[in-house]
Amino acid sequence: MTHHILETPVTEAQVRALKIGDTVTLEKTLFGVRDANLIAMFDRGRKTIFDMKGHAVVHTAPNVRKVPVTNQCPSGYEAMCVGTTTSQRMERFTRPLMEREGVRIIIGKGGMGQATLDAFRDIGGAYLAVVGGAAALQTTWIESIEEVDMDDLNPESIWRFRIKGFGPLLVTMDSHGGSTYEKIQGDAKSKRDAILASIGASE
């Protein structure tokens, strides 16, 4: 149960040092990705302008306001509310994100599956859980939206955020085959029959 402060981009060794139960605070840069831009990248062959090598992505589509371009708002967007969406829908994109774009860390909510766990093991990656639905709080960790790609997909554009003290996040999937979700799910399944019996609903 170690706390790590990681400035992005990170190395393979840094991400392989993360174990489930550890906590992480991220600094510097974070990319926002989700359904539409991942479909565009990996099903429709679109290329992003961003270099994501060694970086962290969060599954998100923020609430933003269009503003004049300034030092504080270099993209012309002010971040109003940046939260995290359910990761499971993005399951089949984890490996291509890591292989093609070099992503090392995925931040999301609700966890991901075996394909993601395999990619983490093979390439070196980790999943960090943020508390879903706690978007007002998460927004306080965002300094600005630096640049935006594929904005025709707005709000499902690819966002580059400047972050400060982004966390604490909980490591819930690691590169050693560890998954908090798998464990909790397994425990729930093992309790199922006894719980059903207690409410007269045995098979």
Added chain:
Amino acid sequence: MQLDPKEVEEIAKTLYIRAVKLLPPDIKRGFERLMAKETDATGRAVLNTMVENIMVAEKRQNLLCQDTGIPIYNVVIGKNVEFDGTAMKEAIRRGCARATTENPLRSSVVHPLTRKNEQTSCGIGVPIINVDFDGRDETVEIEMIPKGSGSENGSFLQMLIPADGVKAIKRFVIDKVIECGGRVCPPTIVGVGIGGTSDLCMHIAKVAATRPLGTTCSDAEGAKIEAELSEAVNELGIGPQGLGGRSTSFRVHVEVAATHITMNPVAVNIQCHSARRANAVITPGGIDFK
């Protein structure tokens, strides 16, 4: 009382913005009740973060969650109210669009095939507007629910048969809560519809999922199952965000409807911990936002 579409438009706009920023008091109390019973360290930490988020949203007048949801408006019209139904529905739609463009809010609504986002939170059949009637004199109540998608994706229907019995209904609910795990943003309100046709079953599951905490099913048999399942789901250990603990759900809510002699349908519709809704009561005396 005459219902003025201009007034309805303003109310529809205000309700959407209020709903995404202010959590109803019954849900806040729900967090206190869960916290009192939660013994898991991770579960307690996650609940604390959620409560902190509610305070940050209020202090900064920010959105509780980035998901502005699918907008649902439930309109209940009392006695002695004169209104133009078409104008009222158009007014709600305009108010919903204005909340999105003027606040602004993220438009989370797209065409299901082209995936085109009109940036207004509106589209074919959306906002969803349900109209019902009750006996209150010169009163109209409008409820706005921005239904979050993480939990809405936790929706299931099974056309069970009479031979499956009540047992299979209970099993269906428990199995779906296990299957959803942390994806539906627990602690949740698990809405269960029992009976009706397939569409009515799904609809009453949504009514159940969005009912205030502290209310019980008006049908005695439904209320019994509600109590049983509420205890049972919190024994699964899924916990807040699916990271472990007792607090998987605030409560299981059940709604029932009569069904056919050949049928035994059950539906599950889940509401996340950001169980947002806002109400306005319109009377000749004015508008009361709740």
